[in-house]
Amino acid sequence: MGTIVSVHSFNQKQAAAIQEACPGYRYVDVSGFETEEARAALKNAEIILGFNRDVLKIIYADDNQLRWLQNLGAGVDQIPLERLQSLGVMLSTASGVHPNAISESIFAMLLSLTRKVHAAIRNQQTQTWKPSKETGEAHGKTISIIGAGAIGTETAKIAQAFGMRVLGIRRTGESAQWFDAMHTVDRLNEVLAQSDYVVNCLPLTNETRHLFGGEQFAAMKTSSIYINIGRGGTTDTAALIDALQQGRIAGAGLDVFEQEPLPKEHPLWKLENVILTPHETGNTPYYMDRALTIVIENLKHYISNGKPCRNMVNWQTQY
Structure with missing residues (x-):
């Protein structure tokens, strides 16, 4: 037996x-x-x-x-x-298992950072009435999904409901439903340059480790938002912090980190243009x-x- x-x-x-x-x-x-x-x-x-x-x-x-x-x-x-x-x-x-829960978390971060809900919640804690003058809109924007598996595909489907242009990166470059265009990773920087939102859904492999570094954040629009729900090791954290502090990108929504739990003294905790969640977007x-x-x-x-x-x-x- x-x-x-x-x-x-x-x-x-x-x-x-x-x-x-x-x-x-x-x-x-x-x-x-x-x-x-x-x-x-x-x-x-x-x-x-x-x-x-x-x-x-x-x-x-x-x-x-x-x-x-x-x-x-x-x-x-x-x-x-x-x-x-x-x-x-x-x-x-x-x-x-994850597409529903994680795609919802992606859009929770995306919309919060765009509409400055995260800032309003922080102001609420100090009873501060401070309307934002920098709220944007997600409708009609371009989103790139790096890693077009099940999670990426569900995210693309939701993005289409916002009238967004959806670009994808996958190893094979093979087209997929809900994506307006699909590319291989050798065109990553070109895709990033077009994107208002960049969603990292990648697994951590030898090929994806620190795929997002200084060069990639420099290629992105200064108004763009970076969301990582894949694995922390796919991103060079120091390069991300530098890009956020220097205004090379507008904000980030992060659920995964190179070091978990994230140490209390870590600079990411104090950045106003960042939403952090403790590796929980897959919870349901x-x-x-x-x-x-x-x-x-x-x-x-x-x-x-x-x-x-x-x-x-x-x-x-x-x-």
Whole structure:
């Protein structure tokens, strides 16, 4: 009998669905437990659902039984890909869970920075009546979405409702619905120069690390707003701070950072033209239900075909 171990908590109904999808397998939930029994279950697991420090230890253990790791998040930059590849362990993600929540957060930041709602909220804290003379409009503007996956596509769809011109950057350059034009990354600076809003939806890979640096912020309009909901490491933080302080871009909405949690003394906290959220744009009460749909589909395919069918990580592209 094979063993499936989850390190994240599914409710009773969700756990029953997992067990039903895998007759002949034993399902074990070790979320919140740091016991010898939990560690033994992980060590003997054929399939692990989720990733944490305990799973990391199992990956590096020489005698683990792991054949497939189903990450319950979309990003894999914290997971040792080379080690999994060397072990012959398959890795899949929960990509597709986030589009609704994150696209809404993107537009919450975009509209707040454009209409100066963030400034009004800060003034409210000090009971200061200070109407802004610099409110703008998003309608009819140009937005570039860097990383045109599921989140980027949902964001593009919403942008079309504002009559925005939507430009995209993706590795293949292949066109996609809701985008007016799609380009490859070699045209990034050209796209940035046209954009009123730049939305970074990129995963963190060897190719995307510090993709946004001084050169890219210099290419952007001084009136442009930069939003990063992808990964903090895709942006050179020092270059971003310099661009914000020197007025080379107008503002930023940031949910991800090179260092998390963001230290209390970090200069980003005090910049008036920045909205910060603590890596939470993907949070939603529907998260585990949506993740479960992917997990069940992958489990059924694994049982019948020996591998998952959705969101298999490509070792070369690192996502």
